[in-house]
Every structure is written in structure tokens, then in C-alpha cells.
Amino acid sequence: MCFDKVFPPAFLTEVARSLDEGGAQQLWVIEDCFYTTGPSLAAAALAVTEQLTVGVGILPAVARTAPVTAMEIATLHGFGPGRLLPGIGHGVQSWMAQMGVRPASPLTALEEVLVAVTRLLAGETVTSHGHYVSLDSVRLDQAPADPPPLLAGVYGPRSLALAGRVAGGVVLAEPASPTYVRWSLEQAGRKAGDLGFHVAVFGVVCVKKERAEAYRTMAPWLAHQLEGARANLTALPFFDDMAARYAGKGLDGLATMPPEWWTELAPIGTLDDAAAHLQALEDAGVQSIGMYPFPEAGVARAQIGDVVRLARR
Template sequence: MSTRRADIGMCFHRTFAPSKVTEFARRLEEGGADQLWLIEDCFYTAGVSLAAAALTVTERLKVGIGILPAVARNPAITAMEIATLCGLAPGRVLPGIGHGVQSWMRQMGVRPASPLTALEEVLSAVNRLLAGEEVTVDGRYVRLDRVALDQPPVPPPPLLAGVRGPKSLAVAGRAAGGVVLAEPTSPSYVRAAVEQAGSPADFHVVAFSFLCVEADRATAYRRMAPWLATQLADPSPGLTVLPFFQDLHDLFTRDGVDALVTMPPDWWRELGPVGTFDDAVAHVEALEDAGVRSIGLFPEADVEIASAQLETVLRLAAR
């Protein structure tokens, strides 16, 4: 059985000016890329309004939101927003909902005592509303009384859970149609995450990966080593699941950030599309082999560098 080719897209960095989203969306569509992923982090730019702008200047491009914090909006409003986007561009919306960073939720006065319960209740309610149901629920965090959307999307989009840990992935498997895995997303992490979600059928896996393609590997590794060092300071499940994590951690602990530049190329290829263009292709194909359907490539935070990196995204989409 042949491996399914993933949709390739680019992430829109949270610090970019909102006015840039239409330019990036048009260039991605015209160049043959499949997706644009919009990052809603507090307190930067908002995902729904950026998505509306991107969708209305394109005809084919799929637009994903990674992610809407579950408790930042009432789930009825979240469902209304998603349904409206689907009405603007049927079949082109990939909405993601997650816990949100809990310190940000605390700043807004909405941090739940049980983020897992809150997420599952919100995912369930939004899914039912998008499916056209009239929803009455009296949960711990979600309370709705005979709420139904006037224009539910047909068919409803897959509702994706932006989560990381095993308990949250189990929630995703029960209550979502897929998952958005934050960078670094290796093939090892994808397989572990799907297993922790219970290996549900027709599960849409989205992988975010930090993009760094240079003419030679050493240059790419030097650019990425400081970023990897910050990740190792507080390792996420995406790192700890790596088969070589302990060796990587020991190398960094012993010799510091400079030692990361000397890591074996296969370690870097497992971590992300880092190195030469051929290395990036190898990473993408490994994610496809692991079952990933959508890949969002993260650019540099500098908008001019990101604009140049967009051409690499187009090359990967056309490979």
C-alpha cells in the first residue's frame, strides 16, 4: 500500500502584521501549496479573523487554525465562528482547539481547575453543534440550553485537538477528529501520539515542524542549535519520545549548545526539516510514512526571511 502524500503548508508566525496574511495566502495558493496555518497565541493576532481574510482572497487553499484556546470563548460562539468560516469557504477550514497556555488563561481569569475536563466538554459541544444538533448540556464547564446553529456546515470539518501529553491525547481520541502536534514533531512522536489517542479510525494528524533549509547542513545546524537548546531546557513529549533522547540530553548537558551542531544528520532529520533540501524532503516523507495528513512548516520570526522561506515550502509541496 502506497503512503498517502501529506498536504504541505506554511505557518503564519504570531508576530507578523495581520496585513501580511493575504500576501502569504495568495503566494501559497498561486505557488501550489496546500495549506496556511494561523497561530492564535495570547496576546498576539487572532486566528478566526486572520482565517477569514486568508479564505476570502483564495479559492483552493485550506486554512487551519492552530489553536483556539478552549475556554477563551463560549463553545457556542466558537462553533458559530467555525461555521461562518466554513460558509465562506466550504471544505477549506481546519479548526483546532486546545488547552491554551495555562498562564495565559490565568491572566484572563478563565483558567479551569481541570483543563482536561474543560477541553473534552468543549470539543464535544462544538462537534455536536457543527453536526447540526440542538445541544443541551449541563457540564462542569459547558452549559448550553437548546442551542443550535442556524447554518451548520455540511459536511462539518474535522475538529482537531491541539494537545501534547498522553492524557490530553486520550481526550483527542475520544472527542476530536484529529490532532495538531506542535513542533518538534518527529515520526517517532507521531506514532506515539496516535497510539496514546487510541489509534482512532480516520484520525487527521497535523504536524508542525520548524523549517530551516540551507545550502549546507552545518549552516542549518548552527541556526537551529540555539532553538533546540531552549527546547531541551524544558523537554516536551515531542522530545522525550525520541529513541535517542537520553543521548541527546547527555550531549547537551555535557557540552552545551555548540555540541548540538555536531549531532548526527539522522537526529536532525528526525527532529525536523533541517539541513539541505534533500534532508527536508526526507523528513516530510518520514512524517507521511507515519500517517501525517497535514504538515505546517514554521518560518523564522523575521517576516523578510519567512517570505524567502515560502519558496522552500512551495518546492516541498511540488516535490
């Protein structure tokens, strides 16, 4: 399950405990500007659980210095060794500009940060004089004995190629279909099941007794995605037809799409439909799946049971 950026921090421990006790494997915390911070939420989740792996999606590369990011990850690893999946990405560039840290080359900045943080977590003493990372004999006092994979939260072809070279995996934003996963791995120069390359994806979850109800509920969400369509949608073989349905019939056109289109897009429909989507993701090479509930705590609380049932399928 994903812990939505709009949720109050105090709700985190309830969600984490419920997932841990129910048998779900992972909780992903979200760091978006200017909401709650990922490391704080992750620390709270790790502190109140025994088995749950906690993913951080994602830390903007330039919002912290590389050593501070490495310190955050090393500290979180100390709370729950083997139970952490940290992600670093470009961050939304307009938000970076608001903070006065927008790099002239986001790609160069991300590569320098990923390389420096990876080396610091490996226990190296790092000296670096790059465009965005400048270090002089920096070494972590408590580097992890077994560092977690450092995942790149990216989506464009050049950024995915970068991830394939220097990151320990990727975090792919919602809606992440099996088609998009395969496309992303191709851009990264990787294959499903590559050792040392962890693939994590996000999706939205909506499980109902009747497919039509789920589709009707989620049609506005899909319409919003289409208005700013990126590769995670345009890579779909039915993207043009889907866009035409929306252009011609609006939300009704989306709500009445073929069930197989919805099943490709996200865990939406019946419980069996959602399970089929997750299985297809795993078949495409995905190891971690974070599902967004509705962005309202009361509704999300009720959806924890759906996430647990899917995790235990």
C-alpha cells in the first residue's frame, strides 16, 4: 500500500501496523513538496512493525545534499535492516525551482547524486568534484553492512537509461502497466529478473463487487491521467483508442472500456481482476507493488483489507 501525501502523519502508524499484522509485505511512503517527509514517515513505520518492508518514493535528488541523503538512508536501515527500499528521483522541477535548487541539468544532477549516495552507503570515503556534488573525503560513520538497493524514480527514456547504468532499480509511477514495465526495462537496457536490479511500481487500487462500479468510480482518475499523458500511458497498445473514447464520450467512454484495458492499467475491478493485474506485473519482472488507496483517510482505512487480501492471494 502507498501512504498518500495528503494523509495526516498520525495515520501512518495505524496503517503500518494493520498491514504488518494482516500479512502485507510493503508500505510505500511518499515525499512530495510540500507535504510530509519520506524519511520521517519511514522511520515511524519501521519502528512500529516487525516484518513490513518500507519503501520511500521518492527523495528529490537536489532537495538534500548527497551525504545527508545517504545519512537518512543509513539511519533508516538501522531501524529495520533488510526492510528498506529507498528511491531517489529528479523531483518535480517546478517545485525544485520554488526552493531555489532547480539544476540546469536534472539528468547530470541525478547521476551524480545516485553515484555518490551508492558509494557512501557502501562505506567508501568519497571525494567528488562534479557539477552538483562536491565532496571532500566524506565517509559515513554507520554505513550499512548490507546496503539496500538505491532505486531511481524516473520515467523518461534518458533517465531510465541512466537508472539502468548506475541505480539498483527503478520506481515507476502510476499507472504502471505490465506493458509500461516492459518498455521501461527496455529503455534501461535491462531484462525482467536481472539480478541486482529491483523493479518497483505504483498503481491505484479500487476493488468492488461489480466491475462497472469500479470503472465508474475510477473514470475521473483516468481522465486526469490522460490530460497529461506520459510514456506510462502512451506505451499502451490501446492508448489511441482510449484517448478517442474519452474525446468522444467523456467519462462514459472510459467507464465502458473493455475490462482487459482496465486490468492492464491498474488493480481496478473485482478482486480477481486486481489479482490478475498484480500477477501480470510480476510476470513482467516487478518485485514491489505499491497501491494507492483513495486520498481520504476514512476510505483508505476500509481499503486496507483489500490490499491485505491481494497481498495474501
